Amino acid sequence: MSKVNKVVLAYSGGLDxxxxxxxxxxxxxxxxxxxxADVGQGEQELEGIEQKALASGASQCFIADLKHEMVADYIYPSLKTGAVYEGKYLLGTSMARPIIAKAQVECALEVGADALCHGCTGKGNDQVRFESTFSALAPQLKVIAPWREWDLTSREALLDYLAARDIPCTASLEKIYSRDANAWxxxxxxxxxxxxxxxxxxxxxxxxxxxxEAPNTPEFVTLGVQSGEVVxxxxxxMSPYDVLTLLNDKGAAHGVGRIDIVENRLVGMKSRGCYETPGGTIIMEALRGVEQLVLDKESYQFREELGLKASHLIYDGRWFTPLCQSIVAAANSLAAPVTGEVVIKLYKGQATVVQKRSTNSLYSEDFATFGDDDVYDHSHAEGFIRLYSLSSRIRTLNKQKQS
Structure with a gap:
C-alpha cells in the first residue's frame, strides 16, 4: 500500500x-x-453515528447538514432542466452524490488529509459519481476504494472481521434489501x-x-411557481427544503411517486429498483404544468433536449463539468418566465395538474376557441401550410418528372 497519513472516509454507519x-x-x-453527510436520510439513520464511528477507530467524526443546500442548489436546478433518467427515474441517488462528495473534499482539505475513501462497490454507479467529483475538485488527493482491494466479499466476512476486533456493530447477518434514502x-x-x-x-x-390503500377522497394542493422553482x-x-418535505408527506399519504424499473447502470449492467419520490413527483408535475402555458414550441422542445442530456450527466456523476453547468445555465434562462400557480390533485398514486395559470401564459382563450372569433382568419393557414410543406411538394414533383 502506498503511504497515506490521513484519510477522510464517507461514512454512513452501516456494516461496510x-x-x-x-x-x-x-x-x-x-x-x-x-x-x-446529512442529506435528509432521517434521524434514525444518524442517531449515535458519531459514537459508532469513534468506536470503530475513527479519530474524528464530522457531520455536515447538507439538506437545505442539496435541495436548493442541486435538486431545484436539476428540476429546471427536466432531467428524468430513462423516462421514469427522478435521479434520487444521483442528485445527492455531488454535494456529498464536494463536502467530503472540503472536509479533507480542512483537516489536512491526503486521501479520500468511499464504501461504494465495484459494480455500482456511485463509485464513478464520487471519484468523478474528487477528480474535478481535488485531483491531488489519493482515492481509496476498499471494495476494489480487500478480500472481504460477503456480509458474513465483514461481521467476522469486526467481531475479531471487538468492534461493536448492530448489523445482522441477513440483509434482504439494499436501500438508499435522502430528502428526495x-x-x-x-x-x-x-x-x-x-x-x-x-x-x-x-x-x-x-x-x-390510499384515501378514497382526493387532496388538492396549490403550488406557487417562481422562475421554475416551487416557492x-x-x-x-417556504424554502425549497421545506416545500419538499411537506410535499413528501402529502404525496406519500396518497401513494404518489412509486416506480419499479430496470435501468442501465453506467458500468454496463442492468439493475432493478423500486424508487419512491413523492414530493419530487408533485414538484415535477407542477413545473411541467406551468411550462406548458409559458414556453413556446421551440423553447419547450429545447428544454426537453436539455433534460435528456442532463439526466445522463447527473446519473453518470458529471455534475461538476462545463457541459453540465452550461445546461443548467440554459435551463435557468428558459425558466425565467416560468412563473404561475397550479392546483394538483393527489389521488390513488397519481399527481395530476387540474388547474394552472400564469401571467406569462401564451395560451389565449380567444385564439384557442372553437367558436366564432375575430382574432384568427382560417384562410391564413393555407399559405402557411404551403410554405411549411414546400420541400415535400418539390421533392415529389421532381420524382414525378423523373418517372
Missing amino acids: TSAIIPWLKENYDCEVVAFV HVSTEGGVLEDTWTAANQDCWVWTVAPE SVDGES
Missing part, C-alpha cells in the same frame, strides 16, 4: 463503512476521519427484486402507502 475504518488503519497505517427519495434494491418476473411486494416500499404551498411561502 464500519469495517472500512479498521481496515484502512491496518492496511494503510493511517489516521481515519469519518465524514457523515428512497430506493430499494435486491431481495425479490433481483428476479424481474417477481412482482414487488409491500416490503419493497418503505415510504409511500399502496395506492389501493409556496397552499399560499404559504
Whole structure:
C-alpha cells in the first residue's frame, strides 16, 4: 500500500463503512476521519453515528447538514432542466452524490488529509459519481476504494472481521434489501427484486402507502411557481427544503411517486429498483404544468433536449463539468418566465395538474376557441401550410418528372 497519513472516509454507519475504518488503519497505517453527510436520510439513520464511528477507530467524526443546500442548489436546478433518467427515474441517488462528495473534499482539505475513501462497490454507479467529483475538485488527493482491494466479499466476512476486533456493530447477518434514502427519495434494491418476473411486494416500499390503500377522497394542493422553482404551498411561502418535505408527506399519504424499473447502470449492467419520490413527483408535475402555458414550441422542445442530456450527466456523476453547468445555465434562462400557480390533485398514486395559470401564459382563450372569433382568419393557414410543406411538394414533383 502506498503511504497515506490521513484519510477522510464517507461514512454512513452501516456494516461496510464500519469495517472500512479498521481496515484502512491496518492496511494503510493511517489516521481515519469519518465524514457523515446529512442529506435528509432521517434521524434514525444518524442517531449515535458519531459514537459508532469513534468506536470503530475513527479519530474524528464530522457531520455536515447538507439538506437545505442539496435541495436548493442541486435538486431545484436539476428540476429546471427536466432531467428524468430513462423516462421514469427522478435521479434520487444521483442528485445527492455531488454535494456529498464536494463536502467530503472540503472536509479533507480542512483537516489536512491526503486521501479520500468511499464504501461504494465495484459494480455500482456511485463509485464513478464520487471519484468523478474528487477528480474535478481535488485531483491531488489519493482515492481509496476498499471494495476494489480487500478480500472481504460477503456480509458474513465483514461481521467476522469486526467481531475479531471487538468492534461493536448492530448489523445482522441477513440483509434482504439494499436501500438508499435522502430528502428526495428512497430506493430499494435486491431481495425479490433481483428476479424481474417477481412482482414487488409491500416490503419493497418503505415510504409511500399502496395506492389501493390510499384515501378514497382526493387532496388538492396549490403550488406557487417562481422562475421554475416551487416557492409556496397552499399560499404559504417556504424554502425549497421545506416545500419538499411537506410535499413528501402529502404525496406519500396518497401513494404518489412509486416506480419499479430496470435501468442501465453506467458500468454496463442492468439493475432493478423500486424508487419512491413523492414530493419530487408533485414538484415535477407542477413545473411541467406551468411550462406548458409559458414556453413556446421551440423553447419547450429545447428544454426537453436539455433534460435528456442532463439526466445522463447527473446519473453518470458529471455534475461538476462545463457541459453540465452550461445546461443548467440554459435551463435557468428558459425558466425565467416560468412563473404561475397550479392546483394538483393527489389521488390513488397519481399527481395530476387540474388547474394552472400564469401571467406569462401564451395560451389565449380567444385564439384557442372553437367558436366564432375575430382574432384568427382560417384562410391564413393555407399559405402557411404551403410554405411549411414546400420541400415535400418539390421533392415529389421532381420524382414525378423523373418517372
